[in-house]
Amino acid sequence: MPRLPAAALLLLLLLLLASAACSAAQEAQQEDYYLRIWPEKPAVKYGDSMVLNCSSNCENIGLETSLQTVAAGTGPAWKAFNLTSVTEWEPKPLCFATCGGTEQKYQRITTTVYRAPERVVLDPLPEVEVGKEYNVTCRVFIVAPIWNLTVTLYQGERRLYVETFEDHRNPEAGNVVVTSNSITAQQNDHGEEVTCRAVLDLRPEGPYLEMASLSKSLETVVFPMDPYLQTLGSVEINTSMPVECEVSGLFPVQKAAFQLFFAGERLNSSNHISGHKVSAQAQVTSISAGEHQLICIVSLGPVTKTAESTVNVYSLPKPTLHIDHPQIPVNTNVTVMCRSDGSKSPGVVMRISDTQEILLSGDGPSLQYSLMAQKEDNGRQFMCKVELKVDGRSVVKETAANLTVFYAPQMSDSSCPDKLTWKDGSEETFICSASGNPPPTVECRKDEVSYNIGIQQQVSKEHGGIYHCNATNAYGFDVRDVIIHIESYQPDILGIIIGVLCAVFISSAVGVAYYMHYRSKIKKYHLRRRQQQQVTGSPMEQKCLNGNV
Known part of the structure; x- marks a missing residue:
């Protein structure tokens, strides 16, 4: 790669430095722009109004929100907005401003909308x-x-x-x-x-x-114990029986609620409180025989406890006793009928008896006893009894009736003796009676004169003799002769003589004994005198002796 000239390199360096300086100036200017919202974390009651203040060193300050707003104030670097009714649960208002002519700045806040507990x-x-x-x-x-x-x-x-x-x-x-x-x-x-x-x-x-x-x-x-039912195990139909349901250790005892049921029917009960113990009492009556359930339900708050007992309702109608001829003459046939009407519980035993023994027994609805009426049956009491074993005890009902037997009079040696011996001058009562039903009338006559029977009289010789007695009633009569012998008074001469002789002999014996006793005492006296004289001498000798001295 060809090397650039030095001038070109210097020019490139100057351009880079100018670009960096321009960028730094722009950044510094941007850092001087601000946008703020107050309050930063607003809390507003739902439906109330709220004021937000947007402040900035930029232009065109505004607020963006879906809520209704009105201007609440303005200044060189701020604007206030009134949100007249905050009806959104999560509003997020947005403040904005235009900075440097083209740049937009934004600031959003989260608002807490609250509602106090209704x-x-x-x-x-x-x-x-x-x-x-x-x-x-x-x-x-x-x-x-x-x-x-x-x-x-x-x-x-x-x-x-x-x-x-x-x-x-x-x-x-x-x-x-x-x-x-x-x-x-x-x-x-x-x-x-x-x-x-x-x-x-x-x-x-x-x-x-x-x-x-x-x-x-x-x-x-507190409900620690089960209820306890106190009642008899049996009750007769159509009769009343008390029942009691009791429970102890309750708290609070006043709030205990009782329900008593018998044979499916609720009973009217009354409560009685004693300390931490409470009981309910009621009366039980049943119109149907058989076994019925007695139920006690006790409730205290959320706790309910139950006690049950079986009650045997029995039926034992009172029997009827019928004597076909309750008043009849002697030697007449009589029928005694014992009957129990109405429904009764199984196991009933029926008996016909008198005061001495059971005459007839059975388990049927009726019994019949026959007899030939004798005079000994007069006043005889017959009883009709029904007996039922209930819970190990005997329940007995009975009805009684008396038989009346009519018979002719009869006199006996005990009621009217045929011989009487009275002493002349004594007080005696003539008694003569007769058995019979109806009670007979008894009359005794002597020489066709009626005698007062049963009255005490002084006896004389005229009372002696034969009395003809007659007892009568509607069914016959009976007669009897009564002989009364009168003894006269005669002194006992031999007895008197023997008595006198005995008196004389006793008197003589007493006199002789007294004389012999007296003689003995005299002899003893003379002997005692002679003994004294021999010891002391005569009175004259005694005198001479005294003079010589």
Whole structure:
């Protein structure tokens, strides 16, 4: 390649230096142009107005946006624009200016359009059994932007759950549902206030907005034991029986709800509370025999427990007893009929008996017993019994009737003795009676004169003799002669003499004994006197002795 002359090289170098200087001058001039927007990160409530200021050292400053704008002011290097109603959720206004006559400069900003929560609502809290898990749900309505929202659930002052939404991308207002993690219920949680708080934090460019829901009380329940039914295992048809359903350890005991059912029908019940124990009482009546279910359902909050019992409803109609001839003469045939009408439960045993023994037994609907009536059957009581075994116990119903037997009078030695012995002057009562039905009339006569039977009288010799007694009733008569012997009073001479002799002998014996005792005492006295005189001497000798001394 041929070498260029030095002059040409110098000229080329000058051209390159001039081109570089020109380029540097143009770049320096371009760096002096600016375009700014204020505020840089605006936040505006949806539907409100917003003012943007575009400032630049270029010409033809303007604002490009789909929103309605009006001029809000102008200056040498700025223009203000009023966006009268921001109704877009993600507006991006563009400021522009013309620099150097031909060059266009642009500046776009992102605007945060917000809407405070319209409502914050806490879902109804469930009644929860202690030890079980539950969730709390909060709903926030019409809020934007959701990525700036924080929802916090509180129990009293204790935070239960917090949720944020940084990953949410839709700028439009919407609804938010927040559900807590599972929470285990405790008994001391009962009555605690639960609240939901929603916070829309737009700082530092925008406001700090907070809204809370209405508080709701947390209700916990304790239901540790199954209900217990207290009732008899059986009841007679068309009769009433008390039943009681009881359960212990409940909390809160006042909120326990009972339902009692018998044979598919709900019973009217009343509740009684004692401490942590509550019971429901009702009356059971059934019009149909058989086995029926008694059901007790107890509900407390979300917990429901059931107790069941089988009740045997039995039918045992009272029997009827019929005597075809309840009043008949002796030696007449009698039929005793025992019957049980109406439906009855299986296993019923029927009996005909009197007060001494069972006369007839069977399991049919009726029994019949026949006899020939004797006078001993008068007043005899017949009983018709029906018996049913229910739950190991006997249920008995009975009906009784008496038989009346009419028979002729009859007198016996015991009721009217044929011989009587009375003592003259004593008090005696003449008794003569007769058996018979109807009770007979008894009359006793002596010498055609009627005697007062059953009245006490003083006996005289005239009462002695033969009495003709007659007992009569509508069915016959009986007669009997009674002989009364009167004993007169005669003194016992021999007895009197023996008594006198015995008295004389006893008196003589007593006198002799006293005399012998007296003689003995006199002899002892004289002997004692002689002994004393021999010891002391005579009185004269005693006197002489005293003088000599």
